[in-house]
């Protein structure tokens with residue numbers, strides 16, 4: 001009876017370990033899955049298939065992330081615009097005034113403009129509003145690239161240098177503005193990937209026109225994203 005009990009314990013422990021090893025997570029005894037330390041000295045480490053931690057919607061978002069230039073002009077509901085803006089630059093921890101995206105030394109330097117048919121709007125993430133700054137349709141002025149004339153709306157990400165005075169020189173400031181902007185852009189891509197929308201990150205935009213249109217005094221239009229059904 002004692003032997004049977006011991007046998008059951010040993011089998012349970014080794015099966016748990018085996019399962020953990022398969023999933024590449026620590027086993028019940030807290031040890032690292034076999035393989036990580038034993039292959040560390042190899043010149044080439046053959047990785048397991050990228051499956052662990054990539055279940056469900058996270059995998060779908062990453063699998064579908066892509067640039068789409070062929071956008072439809074069909075109007076999109078405000079609900080979609082609201083969720084997209086929150087994903088790109090909303091507050092996910094409002095009690096700490098912190099956003100979905102990180103920023104170097106938490107400067108939160110971006111002004112996010114939405115170009116709609118009826119005008120240009122500034123996103124206020126705190127109040128969840130779009131505030132009109134310019135009237136009329138200026139979507140095609142963002143860039144000569146054809147997707148801007150077609151997309152129902154476009155987002156323009158503007159770095160406001162007044163919020164970046166903590167950086168010791170303009171080289172650092174410009175570097176971090178570009179890095180921070182990448183996070184916003186990727187959120188837009190991922191939201192689109194999850195919602196059957198198309199978008200393209202565009203660096204080829206008309207910054208002089210945007211500077212005048214948006215009255216940018218101390219800052220730079222970094223990237224624009226036309227968004228539409230694909």
Ligand SMILES: Cc1cc2nc3c(=O)[nH]c(=O)nc-3n(C[C@H](O)[C@H](O)[C@H](O)COP(=O)(O)O)c2cc1C
Pocket residue numbers: 065066067068069145200201202203204205
């Ligand atoms: C910073 C940046 C600027 C880009 N600028 C443009 C652009 O002005 N016009 C354009 O059509 N695509 C632009 N792209 C999209 C790239 O061409 C695209 O990401 C690349 O071809 C890879 O395709 P994928 O996004 O589907 O992986 C830009 C991408 C990045 C990251």
